[in-house]
Amino acid sequence: MDEFGSRIHYSHMLLQEGFRGAVVNAGDGQTRHTWRFGPEGSMESSSIKVTIVADLIGISWLTAGHGPEGMAVTVVVVAHRSQTGTRAVVTQTESDAWLRALLGRQWSALAYRLVESPKTGDGPPEATYRLFLNRQQHAIVKPEEVIGTGYRLMDDPQGP
Numbered sequence: 001m002d003e004f005g006s007r008i009h010y011s012h013m014l015l016q017e018g019f020r021g022a023v024v025n026a027g028d029g030q031t032r033h034t035w036r037f038g039p040e041g042s043m044e045s046s047s048i049k050v051t052i053v054a055d056l057i058g059i060s061w062l063t064a065g066h067g068p069e070g071m072a073v074t075v076v077v078v079a080h081r082s083q084t085g086t087r088a089v090v091t092q093t094e095s096d097a098w099l100r101a102l103l104g105r106q107w108s109a110l111a112y113r114l115v116e117s118p119k120t121g122d123g124p125p126e127a128t129y130r131l132f133l134n135r136q137q138h139a140i141v142k143p144e145e146v147i148g149t150g151y152r153l154m155d156d157p158q159g160p
Contacts, residue, residue, distance in 0.1 A: 019054065019102050023137060026056040026071065033057075039080065043097065048079045048088045052098060059132060063145040070134045072146075075099060077127040095127035096154060107131055110139035112151040129154070 022035040033056040039049035055074040060067035077098050079090035100108045114128040130151065132140050142151050 020104075022054070023056060023071070023073065023133070030058055032061075037102075042079060042090065042094065044091060044094050045088075047082050048090070049082050050077060050079050050090055050094070050098060052077050052102060054102075059143060059146065062147060063143075064147055065145070067145040068134075068143045070132060070140065070143075071137070073131040073133065075102065075129045075131070077129075090127060092127065099127075099129050099154070103131065107133075107139045108154065110141060111154050112142060113154050115150040115152050 018037070019035060022033065026033040035054040035056065036051065037053075038051035040051075042048035042050050053076050055076075057072050057074075058067075059070045059072045062072055077090055077095040079088040080086065081088050096113075099111060103111055111129050111131045114130055130142075132142055132146075134140050
């Protein structure tokens, strides 16, 4: 665990437990659930607050037809300036550390960073991740039935 990860882990020890509880309570993914954490102080800047939002849906919601059973967990890490509330940049290092603290070691190993074209519109881009879980809530690789490109494992050395 890196320095940010250690600081997040010790500052927010119940983060992972609360998130895992939300995943368990989401059931089979037939109904969409949202989990939110924050705003919390950034590990890099005292003037920035970080918020994490996770969307829990069935994998089949991301397929063109019938997909495998299980859940897709999409996690977005965003930052805002404490004083003004305007969007701020959260570095990839910090957003990855928050995600690893949220998911834990086993789930993080198969978490994907969604690599998209540069955002148009207001504010900096957010860090977006996706994790796929089978019915037993074990992390699995991205099912072939899931539509879309731009998925890159977080630990991929070819990462952005």
